[in-house]
Amino acid sequence: MAMTTSSAPSLQVDLAGLSQLIFNVGSHGLKQLATAGVDIHSIGCMLMIAEYTPASQEFRKKINYARNAQRSERLWLYKVVEIGASTNFLADQLLKTRAGENVLALMAAITPVMDEETCTVALNALFEEAKVSLDNIPGLGQLRSLRTDLVPLSRRVGFGEKVFNYHKFLWSIHPDHSSTMPKEGPYSAIPLAKDIASIIRMLHKVVSTEEPYIFICWGFRGAAWITSYGSEVLGLKVCALQADRTPIPVTGSYEDAKILIELSSNKSSCGLYLKKTLEEQFELSKERPENQRGWSVDCAIVHFLEYRLSKITQSESLPRISAFVAIETLNQVSTLASAISSWTENRMAFQNANMTGFVTYAESELRHIQARSLRILRQLGFLPGDIESYKFSVSKGCPTYICHGHMSDPPVLKVESDIEDTYYDYELKKTVIRTYDSLHGQYMVSGARFGLTITDRLRYYIADPIIYELGEVPPGSKSSFDHGFLKLRLDKQQEVSETIRIASHFASYLAFSDWDVTIRQMSVSFLQFGQKQERRDERECFEAHMSSAIPLCADNLDLSTLENKLWSADWLALDLDGLIVHRNTARNFSIHDLRGKFLGFTAGRIVSEGETCSKVRSDRVGLSYQDFASEVSGAKIAACVPRLKFRGLGVRTLLSTVKDTLFVRLEGFLDSKPILVGDASLVGQKLPDAFVSVPCKHGYHEPTTIQTLQDNAGTVPIDLVDVIEGLIFDTGNSRMYKTKLHLYYQLVDSSPLGQWLACHWTSENKRAFIIVQKDCCFGCIVQRTMRLYDIIEDSGYPLPAEGLDLLIYGLTILAATSTQSAVYKIFRKSIETQSQWSALALT
Known part of the structure; x- marks a missing residue:
């Protein structure tokens, strides 16, 4: 029997329910749960607090819809290793009961905005808040496994994006909203883990009793998560109050609201009122740096440009600014395409020889990669148009290597020199003042003129040359962002430039992946601050490029952990906390299908014959077919590819598992005799080069x-x-x-x-x-x-x-x-x- 208090629901171990659960899943189900690392008793413990974490019917429908959509997502590496989330035995079992749906609703409310450690702390704190006996609280390892299995589904429900949009809305009505973005960053929208447990307990009392309880949040910290959890998960009405007590309906009017947000308050706390009497109150803890990880948002739901600079979306200059960021991105893609190849002696030999007649595979696909970068910019809210609208110069054998402008750029304006610079014109037969091409309205390549920042170059590009010719806005000219940008304070101009830098950096790196058609996620830390991570290796090899691209869309792991996982050259696929990153060369037989997409993203797990693993690596690194005689201990033939029309010729895949790592060995054979040992990771390294x-x-x-x-x-x-x-x-x-x-x-x-x-x-x-x-x-x-x-x-x-x-x-x-x-x-x-x-x- 669990210990109970007046402030917590009555919880007890349902032995009959556990027995029925074991009977329902059967021996196969128990094996599936064991493979997932979750004990049947731990599931029973989670079902115990299901009453404590209720969910509205609408939110439970969202979970079911998300699971139905998830079942169709499945990709294969060499047709034997599944990557995706279509197979999720634990989620399917929980969806069979109302209590299980409540558990999934709880996970959907905390996992999308927290990393593994913080989420585990929150779950453990929930059991402690409910005064559950120690025998009925799952261990930390069980809670981690539970989260790992459910995180792909939880992130599909859209709760994290709701928190972000409410965070943006509440800031827009905050008394200090004159600043474009809150200085505390997006993680100020989420309470700390131990505070979340107390908030859930208090909101449970609001939703589960007939008494007219009112929950009040004072201050901006944690308000967005409370609004999302109360309205989306519990179905409660939420209303915000300004300093003069003017109500701002969020999901309901002031009279119907069960949750009030006092945005003007200087303190950060939560309280529970009953008939105007304060029954309980506690202060929210200040966020710590270690809690600012694990939150990514879908750019198809969260509008990047509108969040960073909402006024730009209504500006007449948005097409010009979009053209500028597109040119910046196209040139960055060209630079990365030249540097993505590993700096082997072969590549250095070609460079030292200054040979013409050959380009790298990445450079040969440059136009496709650049077109993909423009699609990513479009997803972020810009209007870059098609790649055919840009002007390029041929370099290094690539027709689109250097982008120097857009078709809409105004004609170059001739201006006289400011200093006394004359020369004798023999055609006019007189001395004239020397003229130069004006830089206004034209794109300047970065580094072309030293000392010019991106802000300076943007000012030149979006400025109307006529303004500079006349020295003022022409009479009758419609005032627009062109003119307004030049009148902004320098810090505001730099804010616009920083947004362009973040978008260009993101689009150029992710253009080498299938991001635009798969996950479409961006880390909220990068969205807000756009930090540049320092790489361990200065060489722009394939692995270095991957370690730079992944944190832009997922910050669940710190950089050191990511490097330790990625820097091994034999990796094929990695499970980075529910986000599978894989080499596209390991998924496509034909390089026709790659078109410059060297990196792939998939939400879910890595599964081989029902067993999950965290890494897929090549079994034969650097071995040629002469070494095929050596046997792989414990290897098994997982699949045999059809021999097509070549008599006696075929390929097969051998698998062996060591702890959480799946080793893949590829063999070509002729008349059942092995003649080639393939190394899939080596292909991933060699192909870009x-x-x-x-x-x-x-x-x-x-x-x-x-x-x-x-x-x-x-x-x-x-x-x-x-x-x-x-x-x-x-x-x-x-x-x-x-x-x-x-x-x-x-x-x-x-x-x-x-x-x-x-x-x-x-x-x-x-x-x-x-x-x-x-x-x-x-x-x-x-x-x-x-x-x-x-x-x-x-x-x-x-x-x-x-x-x-x-x-x-x-x-x-x-x-x-x-x-x-x-x-x-x-x-x-x-x-x-x-x-x-x-x-x-x-x-």
């Missing part, structure tokens, strides 16, 4: 012969090129030839399976390049690579003694038509004599 051939004048579809190959290659002797073609490359056999280039060519234009196998190719040679053939003939690729080799060789850069390994994907990225392997016909004779493997042409 892979080079794409710039189109040549001969074209990818040009019929090739030995003579045309020699002509196109110029002075390159064919005997210096060792060509091996086929699905499986025998790198060992090519070592007997002292050639400069060892070319491994595979046409995989219309074969996702061939692309997948080719992506897993590894070379024992430390100097190896991967080139995706894009509308470029084989001869020109050979010529360009030989020139590169000669440049590196002359520079004294270390090279392997036996030559350079080069893998060429016969893949046309932009063309949809298949091609035939002309190169296979050309080198068929040499292939048969040089390689022990039969060439398998993929046509």
Whole structure:
């Protein structure tokens, strides 16, 4: 029997109910709960406080709708590892009873705005407030497991976004609302964990008794969460009061309200009144830095721009400001595309050689990535328009590498020099004052003029050149934000510039992911302050890019914890507190489907054959197919991919579990004999660094012969090129030839399976390049690579003694038509004599 007081409901262990619960779930259900890490007794304990945390019918409907939508969300890594939240045995069991729905309502009210530690403290405090005996309070480990299983569903209900919008509304009617945003930050909207337990207890008395109780919150701290919990979860009416006692209805009138918010009060406290008599009161604790983590909001519900700068949304200058932030973002995306590749010796060799004719895979997809960044800006409330509306300059082989303006930019205005600067004009036959292009109304690339901040550059860009020509607003001209922005105080101008910086930083980093079609979340800390996290590694490698992008949309983990999880190069998928981040290369067989999306987000859990895990890693890091003889202890064949049309050829996935980590091993086999051990994480690292051939004048579809190959290659002797073609490359056999280039060519234009196998190719040679053939003939690729080799060789850069390994994907990225392997016909004779493997042409 649980201890009870007059201030708490009567709680007791329902042994009959527990027995019925065990009977209902059966042995399979008990196994599912054990896999989830939740004990059946802990569920019974949570059901005990269900009476203590009631929920309205409307809110319980929202939970059921969210679960129905969640069941359809499921993605697969290599068709054997499920990522998502469609399978949630615990949530489905709780939804079967009213008490279980109340438990889910409680979780939906606290998990979206708290991290794991704070949420666990709040749940534990609830049991203590209810005076439950220690034997019936779940342990901290059980509470963590319960939260981990339910957090994906809880975040779908939309409670966190409600808190944020009420926080914004209450601030708009606050006496100090002259400031654009509350200085305390968004976490001032949430009481501390121990205070939440007391608030729930007091509100339970309001909703569960017939007495006319009134709950009053004095001050702004915690008011938004109290408003959301009272109105959304409990269905109570809420009304706010200004300093002169003027009522501001929130969800109900003053006469009907059960919750009153005294915004003008200088103190932060909560009280419970009964017939104008104060029965109970306590002061809210001040927030601490460790409690400011774990809250993200959906940008489809929370309007980023309206929250940061509400007046801009009604401004006539919003299109111009949107164009400015878009240009900033497009150029940042270009910089990241160049830096996302790992700084390997291969990449440095290409840079040192200053070679033309190749771009990285990320740069080849630059236009798609930039278009995605504009869609993200549109989601944040800007009006960037389409990518076709912007003016670009070609650089590094990329047509859209440098954005220098928008089509709506005014014509460049000629202005006379302020100083006495004259010259003799021979056409006019007189001395004239030198004129210059005005910067007003034009975009200036960052760094083009030293000392100019983003505020300065924004002022130049949105200013009307006519204003500066006349020195004042033209008569009859309609006053707009163009003119108003220049009259704002400097701190207000900087506030606008800071909003642009935050939006540009967010959109440019997340453009390399599928954020715009999946989670659409932003951390409230980044939304408010836009902090820049310092990375542990200054190199802009793939892992460094991931660790910079993830905290922008989820701040459930501190940076040090995130780095420890991410910096291992063999990761495939990670569970970051209910947010699954994964390499898209591990999900797509075809690189046609990536289109520059290297990172994927999914809400939910990682599940393999009913068991959950927190990490998915590659089992064979850096191993080539020569090492396939070694066996994996405890590995099991999870699935076998269909062999398609290639006789005797297939791939399979092997899985092994170590604690909470699932190791994935990929194998290619021919006639049931393993011939390739694939490393999926290695593909994730190599693909952004892979080079794409710039189109040549001969074209990818040009019929090739030995003579045309020699002509196109110029002075390159064919005997210096060792060509091996086929699905499986025998790198060992090519070592007997002292050639400069060892070319491994595979046409995989219309074969996702061939692309997948080719992506897993590894070379024992430390100097190896991967080139995706894009509308470029084989001869020109050979010529360009030989020139590169000669440049590196002359520079004294270390090279392997036996030559350079080069893998060429016969893949046309932009063309949809298949091609035939002309190169296979050309080198068929040499292939048969040089390689022990039969060439398998993929046509």
